[in-house]
Amino acid sequence: xxxxNIRLALACSLALAAPMVHAQTTGKLKVGLMLxxxxxxxxxxxxxxxxxxxxxTEQGGKLAGREIEYFSVDDESDPSKATDNINKLVKRDNVxxxxxxxxxxVAMAMAKVAKDTGTLMIVPNAGSDAVTGPMCAQNxxxxxxxxxxxxYAMGEVVAQKGHKSVVTITWKYATGDxxxxxxxxxxxxxxxxxxxxxxxxxxxxxxxxLLTEIAATKPDAVYxxxxxxxxxxxxKDYTAAGLKKTIPLYGPGFLTDGTLDAxxxxxxGLLTTLHYADSLNTPRDNAFRxxxxxxxxxxxxxxxVQGYDAAQMLKIGLTAVKGDISKKAEFEEALSKVKFDSPRxxxxxxxxxxxxxxxxxxxxxxxENKIIGTASKALADPGRGCRLL
Amino acid sequence: xxxxxxxxxxxNSLQYGLLLFLVASGLTLIFGIMGVINLAHGSFYMIGAYMxxxxxxxxxxTLGGGxxxxxxxxxxxxxxxxxxxxxxxxxxxxxxxxLQQVLMTYGLILVFEELRSLLVGDDVHGVQAPEILSGTxxxxxxMTYPVYRIFISAVCMVLALGMYLVFxxxxxxxxxxxxxANREMVQSLGIDIQFLYRVVFxxxxxxxxxxxxxxxxxxxxxxxxxxxxxIICFVVVVIGGIGSIRGALLAALLIGFVDTFGKVLLPQAAxxxxxxxxxxxxxxKPDGLFKAG
Numbered sequence: 001x002x003x004x005n006i007r008l009a010l011a012c013s014l015a016l017a018a019p020m021v022h023a024q025t026t027g028k029l030k031v032g033l034m035l036x037x038x039x040x041x042x043x044x045x046x047x048x049x050x051x052x053x054x055x056x057t058e059q060g061g062k063l064a065g066r067e068i069e070y071f072s073v074d075d076e077s078d079p080s081k082a083t084d085n086i087n088k089l090v091k092r093d094n095v096x097x098x099x100x101x102x103x104x105x106v107a108m109a110m111a112k113v114a115k116d117t118g119t120l121m122i123v124p125n126a127g128s129d130a131v132t133g134p135m136c137a138q139n140x141x142x143x144x145x146x147x148x149x150x151x152y153a154m155g156e157v158v159a160q161k162g163h164k165s166v167v168t169i170t171w172k173y174a175t176g177d178x179x180x181x182x183x184x185x186x187x188x189x190x191x192x193x194x195x196x197x198x199x200x201x202x203x204x205x206x207x208x209x210l211l212t213e214i215a216a217t218k219p220d221a222v223y224x225x226x227x228x229x230x231x232x233x234x235x236k237d238y239t240a241a242g243l244k245k246t247i248p249l250y251g252p253g254f255l256t257d258g259t260l261d262a263x264x265x266x267x268x269g270l271l272t273t274l275h276y277a278d279s280l281n282t283p284r285d286n287a288f289r290x291x292x293x294x295x296x297x298x299x300x301x302x303x304x305v306q307g308y309d310a311a312q313m314l315k316i317g318l319t320a321v322k323g324d325i326s327k328k329a330e331f332e333e334a335l336s337k338v339k340f341d342s343p344r345x346x347x348x349x350x351x352x353x354x355x356x357x358x359x360x361x362x363x364x365x366x367x368e369n370k371i372i373g374t375a376s377k378a379l380a381d382p383g384r385g386c387r388l389l
Numbered sequence: 390x391x392x393x394x395x396x397x398x399x400x401n402s403l404q405y406g407l408l409l410f411l412v413a414s415g416l417t418l419i420f421g422i423m424g425v426i427n428l429a430h431g432s433f434y435m436i437g438a439y440m441x442x443x444x445x446x447x448x449x450x451t452l453g454g455g456x457x458x459x460x461x462x463x464x465x466x467x468x469x470x471x472x473x474x475x476x477x478x479x480x481x482x483x484x485x486x487x488l489q490q491v492l493m494t495y496g497l498i499l500v501f502e503e504l505r506s507l508l509v510g511d512d513v514h515g516v517q518a519p520e521i522l523s524g525t526x527x528x529x530x531x532m533t534y535p536v537y538r539i540f541i542s543a544v545c546m547v548l549a550l551g552m553y554l555v556f557x558x559x560x561x562x563x564x565x566x567x568x569x570a571n572r573e574m575v576q577s578l579g580i581d582i583q584f585l586y587r588v589v590f591x592x593x594x595x596x597x598x599x600x601x602x603x604x605x606x607x608x609x610x611x612x613x614x615x616x617x618x619x620i621i622c623f624v625v626v627v628i629g630g631i632g633s634i635r636g637a638l639l640a641a642l643l644i645g646f647v648d649t650f651g652k653v654l655l656p657q658a659a660x661x662x663x664x665x666x667x668x669x670x671x672x673x674k675p676d677g678l679f680k681a682g
Contacts, residue, residue, distance in 0.1 A: 040612050042511050172660070200652055201660035203617060205608065208401040209649040215532040216394040229513045229611025236515070236609065242525060242533030262515035262609060 026323065028069040031314075032089035034100030034110065035124075037074035040228060041102045043258075044303045048124045050296050051307025052099060055315070058291070063311070064318035071095055075106050082109035090119050096325045097122065099310055102303075104128035104175055111135045120325060124310040125303060129178050132354035134385035138328050141335065141353045143309040146381040147178035150252040150273040153359035153376035154223065155186025157273065158250050163220035165195045169210055169234075170225040171202040179225040179252055187223075195219055205233045211241045224251045231255045232262045239266040253277075253362060253369065257302060260367045267364045275355070276302040276344045277362045277371040288343035302344075309342045313349075316340075352383030390653075393529045398649055400528075404538055406645025407545035408604060410638050412618050413625035414552060415596030418589055420623075421632035422569040425482050428494040430622060431615030432501040433594050436470075437463060437601020438610045439505060442514045456519035463602050464595050471594030475587045483572070483586070502612070511612050518606040541603055548596075552634045565589055569632055624663060628670050630677030639678055 033052070035045035049072075056068055071093045073085050082105070089095045090113060097120040101107050107126030114121035115137045123131055123140070127147040131140065158166060166187060170176035176199060184194045196217055198210045214222060222243075226234045231254070238244055244266070253274025256267050288308065292300040313335060320334030321327040335353075339346050347357035361375040383389055390398070412434055419427045440463040448459045478497070482490045517523070518537040525533035556562035568575045568582050576582045608614070625644060629636030644663055651662035658665075670678065 038506075040511065042506075199656060204660075205617075206405055206648065206652075208405065209398060209652045212394060212397045212401060212532065213653055215397075216391065229609050229614065232513050232515055232609040232611070233607075236607070240525060240533070240535040240538075242527070259513055262513045264515060264517060 026066065029063060029066040029097070029318070029323075029325070030069050030071060030093065030095040032086075032093060032095035032098045032100075033070060033072045034075050034086055034089060034098055034106075035072075036077045036102050037072070039077050041077045044102045044125065047298075047301055047303035048099075048102070048307035048310070050292070050298070051300065051304035051309075052124070052311045054292055054295055054304075055308045055311035057295070059315060063315040064321075064323045066318070066323050075101050075103070077101075077103040077106060079103065079105035079109055082106040083113060086110045086113045090114075090117055096120065097314060099124055099307075101126060104131075107131055108135065111137070111140055114140055118328070120328075120331070122310045122313055124306045127178075128174060129381070129384070132350075132352040132381060132383050132386060136352045136383060136386035136388050138332050138388070141313055141349065142355065143313055144306040144355070145275050145357070146354050147175055147252075148182035148381055149275070149354075149357070149379055150359055151179040151182030151225075152186045153361075153379055154250055154252065154273040155183040155188075155192075156190060157271070157361055157375050158183075158221055158223065159187050159190030159192045161221070161248075163192060163248075165193050165219045166221050166223050167196045167198060167214050167217055167219040168194055168223045169198040169207075169214070171204075171230070172199040173202040176202070176225055180223070183223050194223075203230060205230050207234055207237045208241075211237060211243060214247065215241065215243060219247060221248045221250060224249060225255065226251075227254045228259070231259045235259070235263060235266045235270075253302070256362075256364050256369055260364065260369075268366075270364045271372075272362050272364070272369065273359050273375045274302065274362060274369075275347075275357045275359055276305055277360050278368040279370050280343070280345065280360075281371075282343075282345065284341065284345075285343040300343075305343050309340060309344075312340060312342070348378075350380045350383060351389050352381065352386040353388070354381040354383065356380040393531060397528055397531065397534075398653065399646075400534070402646040402649040403642065404542050404645070405649060406642035407542045407549075408600075409621060409625055409644055410549060410641035411541070411545045411603065412597070412600040413622040413637055413641060414548065414634070415593040415600065416622045417626050417629070417632070417634060417637045418593035418596065420626055421637075422565060423483070423586055423589060423593075424569065425479060426487055426490045426494065427479075427593075428491060428619065429497040429501065430593075430597055431617075431619030432498050433467070433471075433597035433615075434601040434604075434618050435505065435613075435615035436501065437467070437598035438516075438605040438608065438614060439509055439601075440466065440598065441516045441602040441605035442610045443509055445516070456517075460599070460602055464599055467595040467598035468591045470598075471591035472587055474594065475590040479590055480583065480587070498615070501615075505612065514610040516605040516610060535607070537606055541607070544603060549634065549638050556634055621663070624667050626677075628667050628677055630674075630680040633677070633679040636677055636679035 035048055036042050037045055073088050075085050089098055099122050100110055102125045104126040107123055111131050118139055121140045123142040125144045127145050129146050129148050132142055168180045170180055251272050253272045256272050289300055316338050317331040317335050321330045335349050339348055345358055347355045350356050356378050358374050359376045359379050360371050361373045362369040363372045416430045444459050448462055452458045522537045522540050524536045527533050564580055625637055625640045629640035647662050647666050652659045
């Protein structure tokens with residue numbers, strides 16, 4: 001253990017020392033975008049990049065007086081290629097900062113490299129608790145959320161609704177496990193009981209057997225997490241099984257974000273929790289939505305906001321160190337003090353570098369996730385296992 | 390587990406098994422009878438599902454719409470696609486090694502996925518079940534069962550029976566079986582085996598596309614959906630015995646039961662149970678349950 005630590009420390013200090021020699025405060029800032037450009041998450045990657053570039057454009061194309069030069073790598077949402085991909089940016093292109101990514105497995109591999117090399121990294125989506133938990137580091141920040149956050153907020157909401165027994169159902173993989181754990185923590189703390197945890201292997205979508213199991217268990221409510229095609233199919237099957245009328249369904253916002261167009265009223269009235277919604281109707285959000293729609297002829301979503309805020313974080317940190325990105329401690333300190341002016345509403349960063357933010361309660365009305373209240377105010381991820389705490 | 394729950398789970402198993410058979414039936418034809426390892430089978434399924442989504446507005450304006458007209462148009466297009474693909478690509482594969490077959494059909498997967506992305510995009514879509522089948526049946530006081538799922542099961546049974554009869558009772562079926570046993574011999578008897586195979590391949594593609602279209606209202610339509618059905622299709626064909634329609638049906642039902650009850654009774658092992666089943670059956674009968682020929 002000790003030997004490993006020493007070696008790690010040595011590697012880190014070497015890696016940290018290297019850029020100091022070339023420390024630059026002028027000239028172009030190299031930004032590496034490691035996002036999915038192909039595959040299921042391609043549209044999410046695009047929204048993040050659009051959001052990021054929108055903020056930079058709004059700042060006149062420069063952050064803290066430095067022009068931005070972009071380097072892009074398509075991570076294909078493939079964890080097995082993640083280490084090679086981030087090394088292309090860090091070692092070959094010598095980028096100053098890496099922005100990425102959507103897929104949690106890829107983000108974990110990236111965080112490991114960022115931690116080892118000391119490269120500044122901002123995660124604009126991947127919610128894996130570990131990124132700001134055991135993997136947390138001085139140079140790793142997140143502009144999105146942790147899986148724990150919307151799940152924990154929903155646990156409180158479901159308990160407040162007076163439900164006593166809940167069945168959870170999700171895919172058996174890291175994100176599914178984390179969201180169920182967060183929900184269970186809050187729900188059981190408030191006196192409820194998770195009576196059964198159902199799961200099926202990712203990305204299996206044959207739900208019928210488990211729906212029968214839910215019907216036979218007769219819980220007060222069901223908490224679920226699925227995304228994309230799985231979410232669409234689950235909501236359809238849940239409705240077709242006649243359960244929507246008898247057992248209310250709750251889940252994190254990803255259940256109904258980007259899936260409503262594929263549904264035909266199956267999600268109507270559903271309550272979800274997330275740090276963003278389609279109708280916040282604040283001046284800040286309206287201005288952002290208008291600018292985004294004008295620039296890209298697209299409606300922004302939560303991913304665009306997260307990309308936008310990643311650029312905002314970079315700007316604030318960079319301004320504090322006057323463009324000298326090698327000053328890691330000052331960079332970190334600046335970010336820890338700032339209240340970010342995000343379209344989602346103001347947020348601050350926790351000691352583990354995850355946003356401390358309001359989690360909204362949203363309801364599906366027509367094709368929109370309308371905000372109906374705040375499920376949890378200024379909710380901070382506990383950052384379990386993080387050494388910065 | 391109460392008796393009602395048990396019976397509903399049996400219904401779930403049966404329904405899932407029949408759906409698996411529907412998807413795997415095309416693969417039984419192409420892999421089982423023609424001997425080509427067709428990794429692109431899942432892509433044909435995906436194409437079917439996307440056709441159900443993308444064709445319905447077009448069919449609605451030109452032919453007056455309806456889910457069943459979309460099915461007809463889709464099957465016709467699929468037969469044309471299958472016929473063309475066999476002519477351009479697959480006809481070169483019969484004499485080649487399996488590795489070359491795998492390489493080319495894998496390449497086709499990538500091409501089809503990219504075309505799908507260019508033509509329809511990467512969003513998730515839903516397909517509506519036809520009006521007359523969109524109701525539900527109550528099952529005790531527990532839950533309701535969608536009529537459309539029962540319709541799928543009925544379609545699968547009709548299809549299974551139809552394929553069985555064609556293979557065992559018709560001249561065409563005889564020629565196909567003979568061709569799978571010995572290509573050269575059939576050819577020397579004056580049968581145009583090349584044309585015959587082209588027809589069988591087109592039928593296989595049509596079956597996969599048909600399965601995708603019929604399943605679209607319950608499965609929804611999303612990128613990469615072909616990949617997930619491909620593996621389970623191969624499991625069905627291998628367990629059933631290569632080239633056997635009867636075996637494929639039995640294997641699909643067996644997998645339906647093991648998967649459904651596995652998820653409920655042994656959730657931790659649900660992901661591997663089907664493969665354990667395959668391993669056990671292959672140890673017991675290395676050629677699968679009913680090897681043809």
